[in-house]
Amino acid sequence: MTRTAALLAALSTLAAHAGPPRTAQQARDKKDIHQDKRELARDRAEVADDRADLVRVRLYVQRFEQLRAAADWNMMASLDKEVSRFLAGERTELQREAGQAAAEVVRSAGETVAAAGEAVADARRGRGAAVQADSRRDLRDDKRDLKDDRRDLQAEAAARNRMAALQGRWNGLAGRYDAPSLDARGALLKEMEVEQAKDLRRTAAEYQEDKRELREDRRELREDRRQRSAAHAAPNPLSMFITGTPCAQEDSMALSAACPPSATP
Numbered sequence: 001m002t003r004t005a006a007l008l009a010a011l012s013t014l015a016a017h018a019g020p021p022r023t024a025q026q027a028r029d030k031k032d033i034h035q036d037k038r039e040l041a042r043d044r045a046e047v048a049d050d051r052a053d054l055v056r057v058r059l060y061v062q063r064f065e066q067l068r069a070a071a072d073w074n075m076m077a078s079l080d081k082e083v084s085r086f087l088a089g090e091r092t093e094l095q096r097e098a099g100q101a102a103a104e105v106v107r108s109a110g111e112t113v114a115a116a117g118e119a120v121a122d123a124r125r126g127r128g129a130a131v132q133a134d135s136r137r138d139l140r141d142d143k144r145d146l147k148d149d150r151r152d153l154q155a156e157a158a159a160r161n162r163m164a165a166l167q168g169r170w171n172g173l174a175g176r177y178d179a180p181s182l183d184a185r186g187a188l189l190k191e192m193e194v195e196q197a198k199d200l201r202r203t204a205a206e207y208q209e210d211k212r213e214l215r216e217d218r219r220e221l222r223e224d225r226r227q228r229s230a231a232h233a234a235p236n237p238l239s240m241f242i243t244g245t246p247c248a249q250e251d252s253m254a255l256s257a258a259c260p261p262s263a264t265p
Helices: 003-018 023-070 073-125 129-171 179-231 246-256
Strands: none
Touching: 023 073, 023 179, 073 129, 073 179, 129 179
């Protein structure tokens, strides 16, 4: 085998181990980052909304106590209707958030399957230890994100059920202003305050989780770009033969070498 053929064979072997370009993976990374940003914007809006809801419920508690002390049952009836509308709106909001949580579970499951496939492919192609370690880390991150999203979905469903129970109990007290019914109203309002505080903590935690996912997806994009650059050598490396015939490289080197200046006569 000539030196030229040997070099070409070596380059082919390196290209085979390097695997195909990771442009498809980079496109998926960019899509994930775009979705992460959308989810963060939605999380910020939900945190602000939950803070406002907590303030509103605390105002309901204050109004209830004032109206009870004044025995103003007409205004108490208005408060009943207002709180009932609020609870209905919360149920609708929780239903929407549960749908979003379910969509995040589907997305995370897809990312986990893709990450598992990349880890297997990297191992089969014999990629370097650092590349395979990155793939395994990405897979661990995606599995953790999937677990978190499934937990969030369960929490949303439980919160929706609790809110439905609160609404039913509250509506059952309409028009009843005896002492036991008033005590029950006060207890329900306190329970609503606790629920709103839980919602705020949950949405704040989801915001932090989505921020972490954005950092991880940005890191994956950087790694894929670095691996793609490393897998593609320079188009004309210094060690590549540039002569037309296999054995003419040495002659070309000699002819191309710089000559020392002639000795001064």
